[in-house]
Amino acid sequence: MSFFSRLFPMPLHSLLLLVVWLMLNTTVSLGHILLGSVLAIVIPLLCAPLRVPQPTIKKPLKAVSYVLIVLKDIVVANVEVALLVVGPMRRIKPGFVAVPLDLTESLPITVLASTVTMTPGTVSAEVSKDNMWLYVHVLDMPENEQEVIDLIKQRYESRVKEIFGC
Incomplete structure (x- = not known):
């Protein structure tokens, strides 16, 4: 497992968290980008062990x-x-x-x-x-x-x- 996949176990979720954080705060100031980035990394890391593997859509x-x-x-x-x-x-x-x-x-x-x-x-x-x-x-x-x-x-x-x- 690479460093990137360990840091971002759910990269799409991380990106979504950052975007939602910025939208909720209606600003793109450096402070909110940094705080949103920290949350976008920490929350998926904490939630990753709770994920239950699901079958993928084959067709x-x-x-x-x-x-x-x-x-x-x-x-x-x-x-x-x-x-x-x-x-x-x-x-x-x-x-x-x-x-x-x-x-x-x-x-x-x-x-x-x-x-x-x-x-x-x-x-x-x-x-x-x-x-x-x-x-x-x-x-x-x-x-x-x-x-x-x-x-x-x-x-x-x-x-x-x-x-x-x-």
Whole structure:
């Protein structure tokens, strides 16, 4: 490990800290540049041991297409939920479903759970302690809960697996 990488374990974070410090103080005086530089070096050094290694994105273009798919699903789900909520309340059949997970790493599971939560009509309630199940609350549960499981696994989880190379 080189001297530079030991001094700056997170160089982008250090640069960002310095820029934010200067913006917060609305000055670029020598004193603030020096103090901001010291903070930009010391804070990442103190935080570096706390970092948990995360898997990297193996296919960034797949990530872009995933974001576009999720955005489309959010728009469609907003319309569906609005129509459901405006209609008779007896039509709403909420429920919970346990989705078995093929993902094992924390970051991909978090991305999947966040995606489910961002899509109106569903909320990720919990991930089991062994990371084998994602519990999802569904606003309008279909007759066959397997439909919800298949949708989450095929539309989202399979793409997250591709993106992270799991």
